[in-house]
Amino acid sequence: xxxxxxxxxxxxxVDLSTGRIWTEETIEKYKDFLGGTGIGxxxxxxxxxxxxxxxxxxxxxxxxxxxxAGTGAPCNGRTAITTLWxxxxxxxxxxxxxxxxxxxxxxxxxxxDAIVIEGKADHPVWLSIVDSQVKIKDARHLWGQGIRRATxxxxxxxxSEAAVAAxxxxxxxxxxxxxxMNSVSxxxxxxxxxxxxxxxxxxGVRGSGGIxxxxxxxxxxxxxxxxxxxxxANNQHVVPSTPQPWAEYYNPASRWVAGRxxxxxxxxPTIETGVCGxxxxxxxxxxxxxxxxxxxxxxxxxxxxxSGCTACPIRCHNIIKVPSVAAKYNIxxxxxxxxxxxxxGALFFKTFPDGPxxxxxxxxxMVGMHLADDLGIWCNYSQLQRDFxxxxxxxMIESKLGEKEFKGYSWNKYEKGxxxxxxxxxxxxxxxxxxxxxxxxxxxxxxxxxxSIPEEDWKGDLKTLYWKMGHPRHHSNDEMGQCGVIVNTQYxxxxxxxxxxxxxxxxxPLEVQKRLAAELWGSPDxxxxxxxxxxxxxxxxxxxxxxxxxxxxxxxxxxxxxxGPWAASPLxxxxxxxxxxxESRLYSLATGDRKDRQELDQAAERIFxxxxxxxxxxMGTKEMRTQHDTIPDWVFTDPSGKAPFTQGTVHxxxxxxxxxxxxxxxEMGWDKSTGAPTEAAYRRIGLAEVSEELGQRGLxx
Amino acid sequence: MDHRDEEQExxxxxLSLFSQNHPCSRRQFLKIGGISLLGISTLGxxxxxxxxxxxxxxxxxxxxxVIADPTRCVACRRCELACTEFNDGKxxxxxxxxxxxxxxxxxxxxxxxxxxxxxxxGNGLVIPEVCHQCPHPVPCANACPNDAIVAKPPLxxxxxxxxxxxxxxxxxxxxxxxxxxxxxxxxxxTKCFLCExxxxxxxxxPAEALRFLPWRDxxxxxxxxxxxxxxxxxxxxxxxxxxxxxxx
Numbered sequence: 001x002x003x004x005x006x007x008x009x010x011x012x013x014v015d016l017s018t019g020r021i022w023t024e025e026t027i028e029k030y031k032d033f034l035g036g037t038g039i040g041x042x043x044x045x046x047x048x049x050x051x052x053x054x055x056x057x058x059x060x061x062x063x064x065x066x067x068x069a070g071t072g073a074p075c076n077g078r079t080a081i082t083t084l085w086x087x088x089x090x091x092x093x094x095x096x097x098x099x100x101x102x103x104x105x106x107x108x109x110x111x112x113d114a115i116v117i118e119g120k121a122d123h124p125v126w127l128s129i130v131d132s133q134v135k136i137k138d139a140r141h142l143w144g145q146g147i148r149r150a151t152x153x154x155x156x157x158x159x160s161e162a163a164v165a166a167x168x169x170x171x172x173x174x175x176x177x178x179x180x181m182n183s184v185s186x187x188x189x190x191x192x193x194x195x196x197x198x199x200x201x202x203x204g205v206r207g208s209g210g211i212x213x214x215x216x217x218x219x220x221x222x223x224x225x226x227x228x229x230x231x232x233a234n235n236q237h238v239v240p241s242t243p244q245p246w247a248e249y250y251n252p253a254s255r256w257v258a259g260r261x262x263x264x265x266x267x268x269p270t271i272e273t274g275v276c277g278x279x280x281x282x283x284x285x286x287x288x289x290x291x292x293x294x295x296x297x298x299x300x301x302x303x304x305x306x307s308g309c310t311a312c313p314i315r316c317h318n319i320i321k322v323p324s325v326a327a328k329y330n331i332x333x334x335x336x337x338x339x340x341x342x343x344x345g346a347l348f349f350k351t352f353p354d355g356p357x358x359x360x361x362x363x364x365x366m367v368g369m370h371l372a373d374d375l376g377i378w379c380n381y382s383q384l385q386r387d388f389x390x391x392x393x394x395x396m397i398e399s400k401l402g403e404k405e406f407k408g409y410s411w412n413k414y415e416k417g418x419x420x421x422x423x424x425x426x427x428x429x430x431x432x433x434x435x436x437x438x439x440x441x442x443x444x445x446x447x448x449x450x451x452s453i454p455e456e457d458w459k460g461d462l463k464t465l466y467w468k469m470g471h472p473r474h475h476s477n478d479e480m481g482q483c484g485v486i487v488n489t490q491y492x493x494x495x496x497x498x499x500x501x502x503x504x505x506x507x508x509p510l511e512v513q514k515r516l517a518a519e520l521w522g523s524p525d526x527x528x529x530x531x532x533x534x535x536x537x538x539x540x541x542x543x544x545x546x547x548x549x550x551x552x553x554x555x556x557x558x559x560x561x562x563x564g565p566w567a568a569s570p571l572x573x574x575x576x577x578x579x580x581x582x583e584s585r586l587y588s589l590a591t592g593d594r595k596d597r598q599e600l601d602q603a604a605e606r607i608f609x610x611x612x613x614x615x616x617x618x619m620g621t622k623e624m625r626t627q628h629d630t631i632p633d634w635v636f637t638d639p640s641g642k643a644p645f646t647q648g649t650v651h652x653x654x655x656x657x658x659x660x661x662x663x664x665x666x667e668m669g670w671d672k673s674t675g676a677p678t679e680a681a682y683r684r685i686g687l688a689e690v691s692e693e694l695g696q697r698g699l700x701x
Numbered sequence: 702m703d704h705r706d707e708e709q710e711x712x713x714x715x716l717s718l719f720s721q722n723h724p725c726s727r728r729q730f731l732k733i734g735g736i737s738l739l740g741i742s743t744l745g746x747x748x749x750x751x752x753x754x755x756x757x758x759x760x761x762x763x764x765x766x767v768i769a770d771p772t773r774c775v776a777c778r779r780c781e782l783a784c785t786e787f788n789d790g791k792x793x794x795x796x797x798x799x800x801x802x803x804x805x806x807x808x809x810x811x812x813x814x815x816x817x818x819x820x821x822x823g824n825g826l827v828i829p830e831v832c833h834q835c836p837h838p839v840p841c842a843n844a845c846p847n848d849a850i851v852a853k854p855p856l857x858x859x860x861x862x863x864x865x866x867x868x869x870x871x872x873x874x875x876x877x878x879x880x881x882x883x884x885x886x887x888x889x890x891t892k893c894f895l896c897e898x899x900x901x902x903x904x905x906x907p908a909e910a911l912r913f914l915p916w917r918d919x920x921x922x923x924x925x926x927x928x929x930x931x932x933x934x935x936x937x938x939x940x941x942x943x944x945x946x947x948x949x
Contacts, residue, residue: 072782072905102805105778109795148816155812159821161802183806184821208885210785210793217790221901224786267772284907285775304825307774307909311782313907317773319825332816334825581766 003212006067006591007031011039012134013110017057017119026113031593032686035066036556037096038607039114040082041614044094045690047118050618055197057120057455057655058138063107063203064115068560070211070310072109072224074231074559077309079165081188086176087380089445089470090241093492094614096555097191100166100309101183104558106163109207118307121199124152124172124177129205139201142568143172146374147181154204166202167192168376170430175441177378177429179260185317185337186309186371189378190493214592223589225281228570231579232256232278232506233287234316235498235562238570239507246277248572251507252424254568255293257287264292265301266321278570284313290338291318295365296357307336314563318342322366329363329420332371336515339433340382344368345422348386349391352417362418371422374413374432381494383444383472386464391451400451404496405434445470462639467494468630475501477635478650482660483526486544487630487663492615496561497546503567504530512576516568521546534646536656541663552611553583553604606685609668609677612691616676622699625665625675631657671701721808751752753786760842761857763834763916766902767893768797773910776805776827783905788896789884796882799902799911800830829910830926832880832893833919841892842873844931853894860894863887864868871932877925 004027009025010156015186026035033042034461040062052058061083068076085095107115110131117127120138123144128135144151150166158164163182170178171192178192195201213220223676240247241254258273273286285306292299302322307521317338326333340347345368352360372379379385391397392414398406413421439447444466448455467473467488476484476495479501486499503513504527514524517539546565552693554561566578566642579585584600587593595603612624621627628641635652644656665672669681680690681698694700744898781797789946797826805827806812808819819826835841839859842850849865850872852858861872868888873881878884893900903911 003816070784072779102802103774105794109793148822151859152812152822155806160804160807160811162806208795210791210795212791213786219786220790221787269772271773282906282909286908305773307821307825308775308777312777313777313779315777315907319821321825336821336825 004067004591004593005212006587007070007359008108008111008113008209008211009068010112011114011116012129012135014115014117014134015119016117016121016125016136016200019136030113032603033587033610034553034556034603035069035113036064036078036080036558037082037506037552037611038508038556038603039064040080040096041094041607041610043116044082044084045134045610045614045617048084048604050419050620052084053445054084054092054176054194056196058118059084059197061191061194062114063103063117064575065104065113066558067105067113067153067591068586071213071590072220073309073559073590074224075229075309075312075560075563076559077101077104077311078555078558079188080558081105081180081191083191083194085190086193087190087443087445087470088492089430089443089449090650093618094497094589094611095190095491097179097188098496098555099182099186099188100185100312100560101182102163102310103165103182103186105310106161106207108211110205110492111207111209111211111579115203117198117200119198120571124199124201126150126166126202126204127200128158129203130158130208131208131388131430133569139199142201147376148374149184150157150202151423155201158204158206162204162206164202164204166376166640167195167200168374170376170378170432170441171196172201173430173432175430175432176443176446177384177441179376179377179378181221181373183519185307185341185373187341187373187376187378189380192376192378200382213590215589220589223585226579227283227582227586228284229279229314229571230311230566230582231284231563231566232313232413232570234290235505236502236566236568236578237505237507237565238278238568238576240276241507244275244277246275246279249509249512250385253505254507255290256287257289257293258283259422262289262292262297264303264305266304271305278403285315288314288316289318290316291320291342294339294343295362298357302362304334308338309560310423311682312560312563316562320362320366322362325363325366329370330366330369335366335369337369337373340379341373342369343382344379344385345419348388348422348425349378349414349417349419350389350469351415360417360419364417364422367419368426369423371426377426377429377441379471380443381472381474383466383494384440386466386472387444387447388440390461390464396451396453400439400681401435405436408434409436443470444472456633460634462637463633464634467632471492473632477533477652478530479648480504480530480543481528481540482652482657483540483544483547485631485635485657486541486660487547488665489631490548491611495551497547497551498561499565500543500551502563504564506568508576513568515575516577517543519577520567524593530603531650533645533650533652535645535653535662536663538663538667541660541667544664545667549601549604549608550583552608553600556604556607557583559586577619602685606687609682609685609687610690612677613682613687613694616696617697618700620697620699622674622676622694622701625661625673629661629675648682674701676701702932754825758802760837760839760859761852761854762836763852763858764856765858765895765898766834766914766916766919767831767895767903768912768914768919769799769829769831770910770912771826771828773908774801774827774829775908776801776908777907778802778805779905779907780829780902780911782883787901796884796891798832798880798882798891800880801827804828804830827943830878830880832859833878833923834893834895834916835920836918839930840875840877840931841872841881843933843937844871846871846934849890850892856895856898858895859892861890861892863889866890873933875929876927877927879924
């Protein structure tokens with residue numbers, strides 16, 4: 001058999017019911033599915049029958065990475081976790097969560113491309129992986145402890161270099177809104193309870209091996225440096241946020257926030273970020289500061305440094321130091337996370353005494369991270385906090401809780417914006433304590449059902465950002481009109497797709513974006529200005545397909561979809577072009593399996609369509625268009641009453657979206673009336689067996 | 702005059718040259734004595750430490766060094782990856798010649814101080830560790846029973862001569878900073894060789910945390926990480942006394 005680089009070569013199998021541990025050959029069984037979500041979907045298809053529930057022992061939880069994980073390819077530190085999803089409503093279906101940090105890398109060096117866990121241990125355990133030595137160890141001394149203690153104690157046993165992915169009390173208590181975390185701040189949402197249901201507290205990995213690069217090392221070095229040269233800031237924003245001497249353009253909404261006077265103010269001594277031009281690859285880590293991006297200029301003084309996943313120069317996480325919280329709340333003065341993880345605590349509150357970006361908001365961030373990242377609570381892309389606000393201020397919480405329980409909370413603190421309120425709320429969610437603690441931990445779909453709130457109430461309210469099946473939008477029409485809407489229909493949780501928004505928000509002027517779009521998707525009409533959308537056309541559907549396939553490709557290769565694809569670059573000498581073949585070039589040189597861009601996109605399509613097939617099979621219907629690919633009403637409403645496709649509104653037109661879905665299904669080669677892939681569509685990408693199985697169940701159009 | 706007396710006279714003449722701050726290159730010294738030593742070095746650092754009488758140095762002083770600034774390090778590990786991918790064609794930080802992962806999570810003290818130390822779980826400080834290109838006595842070179850660690854011109858960087866290395870790992874036990882690596886695939890020791898004067902780790906760092914500078918002595922400034930457990934081979938211990946003479 002050909003020997004490939006990139007892949008480690010083994011998939012680790014663990015059955016916690018029997019204690020059996022064995023391995024499979026990655027290439028032999030999974031090469032056509034690359035890695036990551038590809039392996040996850042394949043395992044679920046082959047091994048987990050329809051009707052299995054997320055917390056059943058028969059459910060699998062698959063931690064998988066791709067052939068690029070552990071290499072020097074930029075932004076590869078991602079682990080995909082595939083399982084039957086506890087918050088997917090009304091019926092659990094396949095979905096994935098993703099975590100960064102050091103776990104993906106360490107797993108590869110230990111010799112594995114994936115871990116597939118099934119069954120249930122009869123007492124709390126943790127999985128110890130030290131190269132080929134894999135042991136199921138007693139975790140009774142860790143059960144009931146938070147993620148931090150579990151990580152420290154396992155690291156004491158395994159050594160400082162170990163990567164430890166652990167659940168907190170929320171996961172132990174089978175709270176659906178729970179996470180697994182590694183490396184302090186890197187979480188995968190939604191899966192904590194699945195681990196808890198298997199009595200699996202944590203996985204610790206130490207690897208002493210390496211990953212072979214198939215190609216010539218000089219060629220690899222050139223390719224890596226070329227890729228690095230194309231990187232922008234976080235989310236592949238390619239212009240600075242303020243005028244800079246090196247930049248032709250700037251855009252205040254860009255995440256490239258470095259500049260004179262902007263310092264890592266809590267570093268000792270402070271570090272000026274200064275001029276960070278695109279050719280200065282030794283200063284890439286200074287371009288991005290997501291904390292300051294969201295909280296404003298006041299965030300720089302608390303910034304210690306950037307942090308993030310292995311091999312990524314962007315450092316989208318922040319370590320922040322807020323001395324006031326130590327005395328005020330008795331929590332450590334140092335916190336670490338990014339984006340919604342950083343703002344977990346602040347987003348619960350409608351108002352703060354000193355405004356949405358003041359000191360109190362920052363303290364709420366610190367309290368939130370301190371609690372949530374130890375208890376292991378998920379935010380569902382901040383849907384938890386939006387639900388909480390709506391339920392409170394509409395009086396729903398008061399009416400649903402008994403008087404005794406309601407009086408048990410300091411609501412005056414909540415209304416005033418006192419971060420200490422979180423100490424009352426979050427532990428109860430992790431412990432399923434009381435009606436409120438229980439309901440909030442279910443996820444939006446089951447929460448609404450439990451409290452007899454029609455889903456339509458949420459679907460009709462723009463402020464909820466609720467999309468369907470218990471989860472929110474994730475860069476939808478607000479980011480790029482019809483393309484964003486299409487992308488948000490396709491998954492069984494929030495779509496987590498950034499391919500499209502990375503491009504549309506990259507900060508380049510519209511005429512430059514249109515020029516690039518013409519090269520990438522066939523016409524400048526593929527993209528509009530945000531807030532000045534135009535009717536649907538076939539190129540937008542092509543843009544949507546590209547966005548989805550690349551997201552799935554990244555999640556299978558181990559590349560970060562918050563950074564890729566690299567459709568644009570900050571380089572004026574390239575006309576701001578990125579390189580749409582970067583993924584295939586990295587893949588080919590690392591593995592030795594030569595695939596061009598189209599061929600690799602075909603593998604991505606195979607993986608994406610397998611997800612579709614799993615969804616169809618487990619929903620028991622082929623009527624995807626009407627039953628699954630739904631769009632909430634708020635997408636079509638505008639409070640100001642503006643018509644769609646006029647300047648200053650992002651809402652959509654129903655007939656236009658109907659046509660958009662037609663065009664998308666056409667692009668995919670699927671049946672338009674059902675939105676289901678046809679037999680030909682399955683066969684074309686190598687899923688003939690899948691097609692036969694669905695055919696037997698009457699699930700082909 | 703017998704051989705030993707000739708040696709003694711040569712050494713004393715050389716010592717007097719150095720004491721007078723007379724500039725003397727290795728070639729000149731060898732011409733004087735016609736003796737093959739392992740090498741000599743300038744005495745600058747030793748004189749700087751205020752030692753009145755400077756002995757001979759066995760190995761040529763290194764001309765360059767990589768210095769790490771932990772307050773800039775963002776713990777991305779691209780230095781480790783560049784070191785092994787671009788030099789060895791494989792991604793294997795366990796043999797990287799700049800070392801980050803062992804300090805990344807908990808700092809040098811490790812998880813044995815809980816979250817009270819450094820690293821991402823402590824106060825956030827991540828220390829990248831680098832080879833100090835030690836002046837005489839060079840622990841890794843001295844420990845090697847086969848003289849497989851040599852000073853390589855033009856930078857006199859201390860490198861492993863893979864032809865001579867037998868993979869005994871004594872050098873790993875000798876380095877007080879635990880900076881020796883081992884290429885398990887090749888069965889040979891390996892260490893920082895400054896990438897022919899263009900260190901790849903320095904090139905790869907996105908935070909300017911690594912700099913390539915003219916050599917300076919860090920051996921008395923950076924606390925050791927481990928207690929060295931290598932023994933000096935007896936034949937080498939004997940040659941020390943050629944310069945380091947006891948008073949009779």
